[in-house]
Amino acid sequence: MKFPNSTDIKNDLKKNAYTNIPLSIPEGAIQNAVDAFMTFAKSPEHVKENYKLPTKKGANKCDEVGYKHYGTYNNKPSDIGWFQYNRKLLPELTAQHRSHTEKEMVEKMGIVYEHACVMFSKLVDSLEKEFPGLRKKLYDEDSDIPRFSMLRFLRYGTKGAEPDKYLGFTPHYDSGSCTISLAESGPGLLLGHERRSVAPPVREEGHALMFCGLYFYKLTSDDFAPSLHLVDPHANKGVDDDVARWAVIFFVDHDEFKKCDVCEKIHW
Numbered sequence: 700m701k702f703p704n705s706t707d708i709k710n711d712l713k714k715n716a717y718t719n720i721p722l723s724i725p726e727g728a729i730q731n732a733v734d735a736f737m738t739f740a741k742s743p744e745h746v747k748e749n750y751k752l753p754t755k756k757g758a759n760k761c762d763e764v765g766y767k768h769y770g771t772y773n774n775k776p777s778d779i780g781w782f783q784y785n786r787k788l789l790p791e792l793t794a795q796h797r798s799h800t801e802k803e804m805v806e807k808m809g810i811v812y813e814h815a816c817v818m819f820s821k822l823v824d825s826l827e828k829e830f831p832g833l834r835k836k837l838y839d840e841d842s843d844i845p846r847f848s849m850l851r852f853l854r855y856g857t858k859g860a861e862p863d864k865y866l867g868f869t870p871h872y873d874s875g876s877c878t879i880s881l882a883e884s885g886p887g888l889l890l891g892h893e894r895r896s897v898a899p900p901v902r903e904e905g906h907a908l909m910f911c912g913l914y915f916y917k918l919t920s921d922d923f924a925p926s927l928h929l930v931d932p933h934a935n936k937g938v939d940d941d942v943a944r945w946a947v948i949f950f951v952d953h954d955e956f957k958k959c960d961v962c963e964k965i966h967w
């Protein structure tokens with residue numbers, strides 16, 4: 700499948716605030732990892748606690764791996780949770796394994812991450828022609844993974860969260876450089892340039908949706924303005940009795956922006 704060139708990507712972003720890029724991940728790999736995470740999410744709290752890895756002060760968001768609850772519902776933790784993976788911190792994740800099932804889950808997530816990195820690399824190749832030096836800004840020398848990148852598996856429980864207690868339900872910009880939505884269980888994502896114009900994106904078959912975080916334009920040009928987006932909490936059809944929705948998202952960031960004021964206020 701042909702990868703879009705820089706001009707096509709810019710035109711799409713200008714028009715729609717997102718672009719479709721070929722999803723080159725082996726069939727079934729995403730679903731396998733999602734299924735493993737859904738099983739893990741049903742684990743007793745003490746099992747999940749193993750993967751609540753401490754956040755290091757000043758760490759980039761991409762370097763926060765493991766499991767996390769998000770949002771509240773009636774002042775209690777919501778049933779929205781995510782698991783974040785990156786290769787750099789794989790040893791930290793591996794150290795938490797208590798069972799074969801958990802080991803398998805992390806391995807399955809790793810397969811998706813590795814392929815997402817290849818997809819992102821193709822995106823960089825496409826843009827590098829117009830923005831020479833982009834790769835150097837995002838990658839360490841001789842590395843095939845972006846210096847700051849992370850794969851997030853998001854699970855929305857059927858109980859959900861109060862919209863004002865969960866950032867994803869309110870219009871926001873991602874604080875990273877680049878966001879790639881690899882897969883979602885169903886509609887719900889709304890994207891646009893401004894609040895009035897957010898709309899469901901059209902995902903072409905076999906494609907992922909790429910859109911810009913707050914600072915990708917600083918690495919490229921003003922054509923890569925951040926995309927406003929949210930998840931409509933009422934659009935979820937429901938995966939099963941416990942799960943309303945899931946999404947698998949790949950994030951890339953750049954260390955230069957981690958201490959930026961706006962980043963501190965707008966969290967993923």
Ligand SMILES: [Fe+2]
Nearest residue numbers: 872873928967
């Ligand atoms: Fe977001």
